[in-house]
Amino acid sequence: MSELVINNLHVNVEETEILKGVNLTIKTNEVHAVMGPNGTGKSTLAYALMGHPKYKVTKGDATLDGKDLLELDPNERSKLGLFLAFQYPIAIPGVSVANFLRTAINAHRKAQDPEDKGISIPDFRKKLKEKMALLDMDESFAGRYLNDGFSGGEKKRVEILQMATLEPKFSILDETDSGLDIDALKIVAHGINTISNKDQGILVITHYQRILNYITPDFVHVMLNGRIVESGGPELALHLEEEGYEWLREKHAV
Amino acid sequence: MARKQPEKEFNFSRDMIPDSDKVPALLRELRSDAWQAYQELPFPTMKDEAWRRTSLSGFDFRKIQLPNGKEVPEKITGSILTDGILAKKSIALLSPAGVKINQTAQSIKQGVIFSNLTEAAKKHPDLVKKVLGKVVSPRDGKFAAATAAFANHGLFIYVPKGVEVSEPLFSIVFAPWEGTAHFFQCLIYLEEGSSLTYIHESLSPENSSQPSLTGENVEIFVGKNANLKIAEIQSYGDQVWSFSHKKALVDRDGYLEWEIGALGSYLSKHFITVDLIGQGAEGRVSGMFFADQKQHLSYNTMQRHLAPRTTSDLLFKGALGGKSRSVWRGMIYASPGAQYIDGYQANRNLILNSGARSDSIPGLEILNNDVRCTHGSTVGKIDQEQLFYLLSRGIHHLEAELLIIQGFFDDIFSRFPLPEVGEQIWMKIKNRVTKK
Numbered sequence: 001m002s003e004l005v006i007n008n009l010h011v012n013v014e015e016t017e018i019l020k021g022v023n024l025t026i027k028t029n030e031v032h033a034v035m036g037p038n039g040t041g042k043s044t045l046a047y048a049l050m051g052h053p054k055y056k057v058t059k060g061d062a063t064l065d066g067k068d069l070l071e072l073d074p075n076e077r078s079k080l081g082l083f084l085a086f087q088y089p090i091a092i093p094g095v096s097v098a099n100f101l102r103t104a105i106n107a108h109r110k111a112q113d114p115e116d117k118g119i120s121i122p123d124f125r126k127k128l129k130e131k132m133a134l135l136d137m138d139e140s141f142a143g144r145y146l147n148d149g150f151s152g153g154e155k156k157r158v159e160i161l162q163m164a165t166l167e168p169k170f171s172i173l174d175e176t177d178s179g180l181d182i183d184a185l186k187i188v189a190h191g192i193n194t195i196s197n198k199d200q201g202i203l204v205i206t207h208y209q210r211i212l213n214y215i216t217p218d219f220v221h222v223m224l225n226g227r228i229v230e231s232g233g234p235e236l237a238l239h240l241e242e243e244g245y246e247w248l249r250e251k252h253a254v
Numbered sequence: 255m256a257r258k259q260p261e262k263e264f265n266f267s268r269d270m271i272p273d274s275d276k277v278p279a280l281l282r283e284l285r286s287d288a289w290q291a292y293q294e295l296p297f298p299t300m301k302d303e304a305w306r307r308t309s310l311s312g313f314d315f316r317k318i319q320l321p322n323g324k325e326v327p328e329k330i331t332g333s334i335l336t337d338g339i340l341a342k343k344s345i346a347l348l349s350p351a352g353v354k355i356n357q358t359a360q361s362i363k364q365g366v367i368f369s370n371l372t373e374a375a376k377k378h379p380d381l382v383k384k385v386l387g388k389v390v391s392p393r394d395g396k397f398a399a400a401t402a403a404f405a406n407h408g409l410f411i412y413v414p415k416g417v418e419v420s421e422p423l424f425s426i427v428f429a430p431w432e433g434t435a436h437f438f439q440c441l442i443y444l445e446e447g448s449s450l451t452y453i454h455e456s457l458s459p460e461n462s463s464q465p466s467l468t469g470e471n472v473e474i475f476v477g478k479n480a481n482l483k484i485a486e487i488q489s490y491g492d493q494v495w496s497f498s499h500k501k502a503l504v505d506r507d508g509y510l511e512w513e514i515g516a517l518g519s520y521l522s523k524h525f526i527t528v529d530l531i532g533q534g535a536e537g538r539v540s541g542m543f544f545a546d547q548k549q550h551l552s553y554n555t556m557q558r559h560l561a562p563r564t565t566s567d568l569l570f571k572g573a574l575g576g577k578s579r580s581v582w583r584g585m586i587y588a589s590p591g592a593q594y595i596d597g598y599q600a601n602r603n604l605i606l607n608s609g610a611r612s613d614s615i616p617g618l619e620i621l622n623n624d625v626r627c628t629h630g631s632t633v634g635k636i637d638q639e640q641l642f643y644l645l646s647r648g649i650h651h652l653e654a655e656l657l658i659i660q661g662f663f664d665d666i667f668s669r670f671p672l673p674e675v676g677e678q679i680w681m682k683i684k685n686r687v688t689k690k
Contacts, residue, residue: 050646051645051646052642053638053642073645073651074642074645074646075645075646075647075648075649075650075651075654077646078645078646078647078648079648083646084646086643089643090637090639090640090642090643092640092643092644092657092658092661093661093662093664094660094661094662094663094664094665095657095658095660095661095664099657100644100647100657103649103653103657104644104647104648104649107647107648107649107650107653108648111648145661145664162647166647166648
């Protein structure tokens with residue numbers, strides 16, 4: 001079993017402190033949801049964990065099975081088993097989904113075995129076909145330029161396709177539900193549920209309770225003003241859906 | 255009054271022109287006229303508008319020799335046109351040591367002339383006369399004049415009326431050699447309703463320590479309703495200074511697709527012009543260049559709409575590393591009678607190193623009022639968000655940059671007539687980026 005431990009994490013974006021001491025521990029086979037209104041630092045937590053250069057950690061630490069994540073480059077974090085499904089996936093014109101995925105798979109294989117010569121084309125095709133079927137994606141997707149001209153739903157599916165192919169230990173899903181209609185949401189959630197077997201830990205960052213109808217969390221956390229102020233079981237999400245965040249603001253005086 | 259010579263001009267004289275009795279009259283006349291033009295034209299300086307951003311001061315033209323005719327063939331190494339691509343194809347190999355042409359029986363049977371220019375001028379003077387010196391004039395510039403006067407080699411390609419050449423033709427120029435100039439003329443004539451794909455590569459011997467020079471005049475005529483696809487790849491060594499004047503005339507409803515790939519040379523200056531002379535003519539030019547170290551690549555492109563309802567589309571993309579520099583100056587011209595034309599020009603540059611620089615200057619000169627002309631030019635660095643996205647998937651920094659560069663060039667590569675050509679060019683770029 002693996003463990004992602006976030007301890008007293010403080011993060012600045014351009015001199016402004018956004019995270020003010022976040023504590024969270026996620027184990028494989030657990031699904032955690034972090035909820036909260038806009039601008040409370042949910043996405044900052046995601047980017048900081050993945051190592052985006054704009055997000056500066058000023059205090060605290062984050063470890064994956066005891067290894068310090070914060071001193072690693074983003075690609076090293078990925079190879080340790082961390083994955084971020086972006087809220088706004090980036091388009092890379094001229095690079096096909098297949099070429100990109102194969103490069104990523106090979107980078108991971110090489111991390112396991114420096115002598116690895118890369119996945120064979122037939123093996124790769126087979127794997128890709130299988131994972132795409134899982135997400136109800138047409139095979140022609142593989143030849144399209146990565147996220148270039150994709151609809152919101154297509155982009156989110158490609159994020160989950162990457163998660164399915166790279167098989168990380170921990171996945172952070174940053175507002176994966178935003179911009180999805182109900183049918184697309186069901187497909188994406190089904191994909192996530194199928195691939196997140198007992199070997200994965202998942203952190204769902206979301207605004208709304210909606211996605212949690214399909215991906216049932218073991219733990220729900222509420223983030224306000226850069227801190228996790230309340231934690232509970234799935235019932236907390238339902239409570240928030242009905243009551244909003246105001247009672248928590250009052251309770252914690254933020 | 256004798257014009258004062260700049261200090262570093264060529265040491266060439268009239269007696270160096272290859273125009274003995276053995277040379278056909280047609281070529282002798284051109285050489286003589288070109289010599290006249292060569293003497294009259296001033297040596298370009300940065301005061302000339304077309305040369306404003308390209309300095310020739312680092313080059314000692316006096317030291318440049320012409321080949322002496324005693325050159326021994328060298329094995330061609332490092333070619334993008336691999337044996338696999340060239341297997342059983344018509345191919346011309348040109349180097350200071352001579353010209354070797356293999357033409358397939360099929361292409362001979364179709365009536366295609368694929369010949370050394372001197373020979374073509376003897377056997378088919380009436381055909382050669384149609385283009386020689388008429389598309390690119392020796393008076394177009396000092397280097398155009400020098401090339402026409404001193405050309406060591408030429409290639410003549412002719413496709414008869416209505417013939418669709420079934421297989422691409424290839425040529426490789428393996429020059430210049432150390433300390434010398436190689437002047438090359440290439441003539442292509444497509445008769446009405448014909449079609450051809452032609453792929454040309456220029457490269458020079460590796461490990462030269464002395465600067466050398468190339469001059470190239472390319473003269474193309476695409477007849478009515480004819481279709482020409484031409485691809486050129488240049489990977490000269492880092493001692494080569496390369497100059498060219500390339501021009502195509504496209505007649506009524508003719509179609510020209512021109513791909514240009516450049517990786518090499520120390521300094522390049524190319525004038526590339528497409529003249530759309532007949533109604534409905536169309537010209538599409540796609541260029542890609544990759545430079546690093548102290549390379550300087552400069553292009554003056556011109557799309558001239560000289561007839562109504564003509565279409566031009568030009569896209570040049572460059573990636574620049576090290577302390578390299580690129581200059582692109584584009585121009586779309588529409589003559590007073592050229593109504594209802596559609597012209598597009600764009601130049602996109604990717605700066606890979608803060609020491610590199612790219613100047614991108616589009617231009618329009620429209621002399622009538624019913625046209626559609628657009629242009630675009632961009633210069634930018636590797637996008638940090640794209641880079642982070644790739645890194646977050648475990649891809650190594652260098653590998654991520656390579657993916658972005660490859661993606662940047664992908665639309666140009668996909669326009670090359672054979673996918674293998676784009677793949678080979680990419681391998682060369684990848685090797686250069688990875689070596690550092």
